[in-house]
Amino acid sequence: MTFTVKITNPYPKGTVKELLEEHLLIPRKIRHFLRTKKHVFINGQNINWQSLVNKGDLIELIFDDDDYPVKTIPTGNKDLVDCLYEDEHLIIVNKPEGMKVHGNEPKEIALLNHVSSYAGQTCYVVHRLDKETSGAVLFAKNPFILPIINRLLENKHIQREYWALAEGQLPQKTAVFREKIGRDRHDRRKRLVDQKHGQTAITHVSLLKHFSNNTSLIKCQLQTGRTHQIRVHLAYHGYPLIGDPLYSRKTASRLMLHAHQLRFTHPLTLEEIKIEANSATFEKGLPR
Template identity: 30%
Template sequence: MPRAQKHIFVAYAADAATPLASFVAARLSLSPTEATALVRGGSVYIGDKRQRSAQHALAAGDRVTIYLAPAASEPAGEPERILVVFQNDDLAVIDKPAGVASAATRAGGERTVEDFVRRTFGKQARLMHRLDRATSGLLLVSRRAASRADLQQALAEHAVERRYLARVRGHVAVDEQTFEGRISVGGGRAHVSTDPRAAPAETHVRVLRRDADDTTLLECRPRTGRTHQIRVHLAHAGHPIVGDTAYGGTDAPRLLLHANEIVWRELDVRSSRVPRALAP
């Protein structure tokens, strides 16, 4: 029988007084409900003592050990696979795990989404847009050159709606809002700019849930596709994405941003594997 997976973390000064369940949720990218269940179920220890109180306040230097049952852990062995979640004669929708590059880098030597597209759908197929390496979720693939122009035009005119899930630091006060800050890119980073030459960018944001760990789960709908657009707009608003250390987010095992849904004409496809910490 597979053994439970053991995770050990140390609480630092910044973690002092943090409720135990909130600490567990942040370190393992779990939802608050899942983290609370782990604590109350006896799977979390502070030092050598089991702690079942989800609200137990941590002290700096506390050694927190978490035991995860095999079913709750990621599968061992092969890296998480790219999945095909929809296909017809003209297009496909694939589900990319975090950590996989959309396209080859100069260094080369790693698997990419573009490689997967060629192997799976043939030389005619083309990946129609990209996700950052750290972002997981859905991507559109054109399978035939004959019908590609239609999809290209739809993307250019922002007729294809892409809906993301993001968990951000702090409680977002406004239930629905639209960010329209222009975005400039330099040195591999993007930022909101007042320069009229910067690229226009628009992101609509809706609050799905405000949680007790001082984070907010959001649905984000970018109308444009600028570099790091969602990440930059949220960070500029004072609510960086959890795990997005490049833009001021707290450290976490992964960036909590997931491309969850693609809508275009009759097509409405949702991701087959939403990260637990982003479950609505």
């Protein structure tokens, strides 16, 4: 894989070494290759490691197979991709319910395969949605951007907002659920609240609307990203998601959970990105 990254430096003044280590998170081995091959250019000039990079300078990095070996995956169907945002480095798509984000087996076809076919290159999963959940999913289009965007995710700088249709009438307008979540020892598919051994899980919930059939439309914002976090927290508090095959008895045509919005600051441009994913089910199919 040979590709060139060109960005206009949005960061404070610093050395090339600081830029590559602290802002672009390029691994030591790859930084070594960039230096020995003279694959770093600032404003078209090949420079040394201690040269200063000013805000607004044009940065050009050349990567080849020694840096990032070629990775291929099975071809998907680009016509199945509902693209919400795309640039040279990132792509956000609207995942339909019932589709996996990535396959569990090497030859299994999932959303990742379709997105890679749409982008014309192998993409990389940044975060996941359950198979039954629809909505906005973020992918990296090259291995260079992956650790940078992963750091945003780890530092809670990517805001994820979900819509959920739940059983019951949520009594308060807002709440924060903080119960720790762990594995269910009796059912490997499930998670449960485990305050002693579970992992920290924080979900902010806001009531959007009550319906006459004893259901509530709820907005959920994740501060952490545990498996089944929204599903487990809502079920634990007595508001299981409608159509949830694991945590609810109330059936529906699908699990009523949708990743409605993604918000973050683009790490290479510092532009504010806010993307919303539509859902015909939630916009037209909710109770009146």
